[in-house]
Amino acid sequence: MSDVVIWDGIGHTFWGVTKALLPLLVLFLIFQFSVLKLPRSYVFNLLKGALLAVPGLTLFLQGVSNGFFPAGQSMGEALGNIRAQWLLIPFGLMMGFLATWGEPAVRILSSQIEEASGGSIRRRIVLYAISSSVALFVALGMARIVYGIPLLWIVIPGYLLAIGMLWFSERSVVAVAFDAGGVATGPMVVTFVLAIAVGIASAIEGRDPIIDGFGLIALVALAPILTIMVVGLILRLRLRRKEE
Amino acid sequence: MRTHIKAKVLEVITAILPLVVAVVILQVAVIRMPGLVFLQFIIGAAMVIAGMILFLLGVEIGILPMGKALGAGVPRRGSIYWVIGIALLIGFAATVAEPDVLVLTGQVDEVSGGTIASNVLVPVIAIGVGFFVAMAMLRVLFNFPIAYLLTAGYVIVIILAFFAPVEFIPVAFDAGGVTTGPMAVPIILSLGLGFSSVLSGRSALSDGFGLIGLASIGPVIGVMVMGMVLS
Numbered sequence: 001m002s003d004v005v006i007w008d009g010i011g012h013t014f015w016g017v018t019k020a021l022l023p024l025l026v027l028f029l030i031f032q033f034s035v036l037k038l039p040r041s042y043v044f045n046l047l048k049g050a051l052l053a054v055p056g057l058t059l060f061l062q063g064v065s066n067g068f069f070p071a072g073q074s075m076g077e078a079l080g081n082i083r084a085q086w087l088l089i090p091f092g093l094m095m096g097f098l099a100t101w102g103e104p105a106v107r108i109l110s111s112q113i114e115e116a117s118g119g120s121i122r123r124r125i126v127l128y129a130i131s132s133s134v135a136l137f138v139a140l141g142m143a144r145i146v147y148g149i150p151l152l153w154i155v156i157p158g159y160l161l162a163i164g165m166l167w168f169s170e171r172s173v174v175a176v177a178f179d180a181g182g183v184a185t186g187p188m189v190v191t192f193v194l195a196i197a198v199g200i201a202s203a204i205e206g207r208d209p210i211i212d213g214f215g216l217i218a219l220v221a222l223a224p225i226l227t228i229m230v231v232g233l234i235l236r237l238r239l240r241r242k243e244e
Numbered sequence: 245m246r247t248h249i250k251a252k253v254l255e256v257i258t259a260i261l262p263l264v265v266a267v268v269i270l271q272v273a274v275i276r277m278p279g280l281v282f283l284q285f286i287i288g289a290a291m292v293i294a295g296m297i298l299f300l301l302g303v304e305i306g307i308l309p310m311g312k313a314l315g316a317g318v319p320r321r322g323s324i325y326w327v328i329g330i331a332l333l334i335g336f337a338a339t340v341a342e343p344d345v346l347v348l349t350g351q352v353d354e355v356s357g358g359t360i361a362s363n364v365l366v367p368v369i370a371i372g373v374g375f376f377v378a379m380a381m382l383r384v385l386f387n388f389p390i391a392y393l394l395t396a397g398y399v400i401v402i403i404l405a406f407f408a409p410v411e412f413i414p415v416a417f418d419a420g421g422v423t424t425g426p427m428a429v430p431i432i433l434s435l436g437l438g439f440s441s442v443l444s445g446r447s448a449l450s451d452g453f454g455l456i457g458l459a460s461i462g463p464v465i466g467v468m469v470m471g472m473v474l475s
Contacts, residue, residue, distance in 0.1 A: 006287050020341035020427040021307070023333055028310045031317040038313065046313075049306020056298025057426060059291050067288010071267065074277035082274075098263040104296050105429040107259065108303055109456075112433060116448035151414055152405060159398050166391050172449035175390055178457025183429050185421030188263075190344050218417030221460065 006066045013065075014058045021054060060104065061187055068192045076199015088142045088200060096138025096220070099193050100131040105183040113176060126180070133227030134184050134220050138193060141216040145201050151215035158222045165229045173232035180224035185217050193220070249301065256296045264289045299426070308434045315438025319385075327385060327439075328378045334435060335377035335459060338428035339370040348415070348422045359474055368470055372462025373423050377432060380458040384440050390454045397461035404468040412471030419463035424456050432456055 025047075032043060079088060100106055110126040144154065166174045197216045201207040264286075271282055318327055339345060349362035349369075376397070383393055405413055424432070432455050440451035 006284055006291070016341045016346075017427060018341075020338050020425075020431075023337040024307070024311060024314065024431050027330060027333070028314050031314055031321075035317045035320050036313055046306045046310050049302045049304070050310060051302070052305065053299050053302025053307055053427075056295045056300075056302050059295030060299055060426070061295070063288040063291030063295060067285050067291065070281045071277060071285035071288075074281050075267070075270065075275050078275045078277065094266060095263075098266055102259045102263050102292075102296075104299060105424075105426045107255070107300065108308075108430050109433065112308070112437065113449075113453070116437065116452055151417075155417060156402055156405060159402055163395050163398050166394055170450070171390060172447060172453070174394065175450050175452075175454035175457065178390075178394060178460075179433070179453045179455070180457075182421070182424040182456035182460040185424070186426055186429075187344060190422055215414035215417065217421040218414065221417070221421035225457075 007062070008066060010058065010062050013061050014054070017054050017057045017061070021050060025050060064187050064191050068188070069195050072192045072195030073199045076196040076201075077203050078199075079196070080200040080203020085146045085204070088146055089139050092142035093135045093139040095193055095196060096189075097131045097135035099188045100134040100184055100220075101127070103184065103186040103188045105186045106130050106180075109179060109183045129228060129231060130180050130184055130224045133223040134189065136227075137219040137223035138216065141197065141219045142200070144215070144219075145197065145204065145207060148207065151218065155215070155218050155222065158219075158226060162222070162225050162229065165226070165233065169229050169232050170236065173229060177225045177228035177232070180228055181221045184224050185221050189220055190217060249297075252297055252301055256293055256300065260289065260293050260296065303430045307430045311431050311434025312438030312441070315435040315440075316442045318439055319442055324382075324385070327381050331378035331381045331435075332374040334431060335374035335462075336370045338425075338431055339373040339423050339463075340366060342423060342425040342428060344422040344425050345369060345419075348419055365467070365470065368466045369419055369423060369463040372464075372466035373428075373459045374462075376458045376460075376462040377435075377455055380436065380455040381439060384436070384443065384446065384451045387446075390450070390458075393458060394461075397458065397465070401461065401464050401468070404465065404472070408468040408471045409475045412468060416464050416467035416471070419467045420460040423463050424460055428459075429456060432459060 028046075032038060079091065082088075106127065110123045110130070113121050113126050114123040140154065143149070144151065166177075169177070194216055267285065271277060277285075314330075318330055345366060346362070349365045353362060379393060380390075382388075383390060405416075408416065433453075436455040437448065437452040440446040440448065443451075446452075
């Protein structure tokens, strides 16, 4: 069992996670002493929580990069060689959904939306919306790899559509939609789904893994933006029709 | 507290298990990846579950309330320079430390044949994020509609996409998604929520959110501009 490399680079990951948290800690403490002056026991609890997050995220990232990444690559290479290549499209649909479903930042955003909306937007609805929209676009990304469609043909019209729609959407829907686009591209999707896509692109002849594989993240980021705004517009139209 | 932890454990298991089960079924039915790779996947899955439980608990107990308190404290210092400074620092630092950014810069290295060193690219991306987080907080402060900023940002992206070298395009778009990782999200999110909560007449939904979405634009522009400069 000497070949299991699951702990490789964990020190590096730990340091990275600590560095990301450090500015918040320092700034918070500066403000605590100068402006906020929150009760000491409360601050102590916050610090305990923040310190819990560091080993947690380290363990998570380590598991994804050393456990999920090689598995994704190996799956991608195996699947790139199958004869019925259209099967990759439903496969992408499934993997896109499941990976986003397990993305921690998507869960954080969903519960914050529920909280900020006073419970009127349910956490689960947001989760389903983001996961299924990513699923659709990963499937689209697979189709792109299989049939060799250039990335810009999808991304440019996609963003033009997003820009057009945001002028007709409510401000809150716009803010939430674009945030969802940012959180959907977390470590689970970026390392695991990307590894699968790059594996497939390198197995299919005539595909460049960099140009054909990597554009997938751009599609994943676009997915929730479009879907949430479309849902927002549909709900708004329905409301208007009810009022009439 | 105990029921809270129990709920988190359940949530994380339902979040991760479906993916693991799907991979196991595929492994048995079609794929047959090497035994060692599969073993590492199973160990990795256990680490992912344990890590995510700790992380989500820590975010809820510590990071979110801390970021909200900081965000709410910023306007009390009065000066607009504090707003800009804090936004720049938080955006920059969260990006520099993001593990996925290092993966991305490795790809860029490959695409550019080594002409773009990661010690140049990482600060470029991080400054892009910091700049857009600052813009996002200023727009909340001055009650400026988010639609203008998003439109301007993405119109610039689309125009640049026609001029930047082809091999930089996928990497540039990827950079936007990659930078807002699991640690940056709760930090930037709570900063915005706290900040908008103490300014009068702001809505939690339409003003508290949007920072992450705007932060994703910065790196796309940054990488495309770098590609153009180099060619």
